[in-house]
Amino acid sequence: MRFSITIFIIFLLAPLFFASQMAHAAISITVTGSWVETIDKNDLLFGAGSDLQSAYTSVSGQVSIDISGTSGASDAWRIDIRKVDDNWNNNLHPYVMRTSDGTGGSVSGGTSYQEVTDINTSFFSGSGDVTGINVQLRLTGASIQINPSSYSTVIYYTVVDIQ
């Protein structure tokens, strides 16, 4: 009797288990690109006697994001961002902004500059597989008060399946 119940439960749960796997397909994010900016005397606002320009902006498609592995056009997801500093100066503030929709599913939000902090925050959302979502990068806070050095931070993009 007990054996029969066990078999019954296994057959009852198995479809649920596999259905769950389909709903939560292996959604994947691929970020392509990086940004290296040299800041030197040519960036002084008015030459000697003046400060550096404080903001620097990358080209529109400095970074491209692909979302794949969704279970279909209605499989919704969200992208969170945060930074992990390598050698960084806290006067510097990195920003990201989505500048294209890419091709495939749909995306929304993220079309104004958003500061990247050490804490995960929502960037934009969408659904389905999407390729070629362009992102523009920005840096503010540059000045001659910052010691000469190479400052680097890693931007983490986490795609969360919210279906």
Add this chain to the structure above:
Amino acid sequence: MKTLKFLLLTAALALVLRGAALGADVSTHVMTFDFQDINEIEVTGTPNLTIASAIAGEQPQEITDNSSTCAITTNGINKKITAKIDTAMPAYVTLKVNVAAPSGSGTSQGYVTLTTLASNVVTGISHVADSSPTITYKLSATVQAGVVSTDTRTVTFTVSD
């Protein structure tokens, strides 16, 4: 009954863990900003200094000119401004320069005699951008110099460690 509970618990746990494992993925990119050394100085002004009078019984009267300024930007620490002339001054003629310290940083060395070797005129400059420090020149001579024809000197200012 225990087997049933175990199966239910295992299945529920598997569903949760599976969902969590497949529900997120991470990718990264790097942002790098290379702040290079900036040590810029620019001088304006073409001062003229003429010694043409003296009080009887005294040496010729020295002349000063404060019509020049320098603009300086540095993102470094403990920098200095040095000054030198391209050729030596005639015998018994002395040219001195006094460069004011940039606003909020550095120490002026006061009047410094210019030679063909670089001399410190401002020291201890850090993280500064100032376009207005005044440069004052002082020309003096003794009677031993005699009459000296008009001549020019190029003064070179440098920001360095």
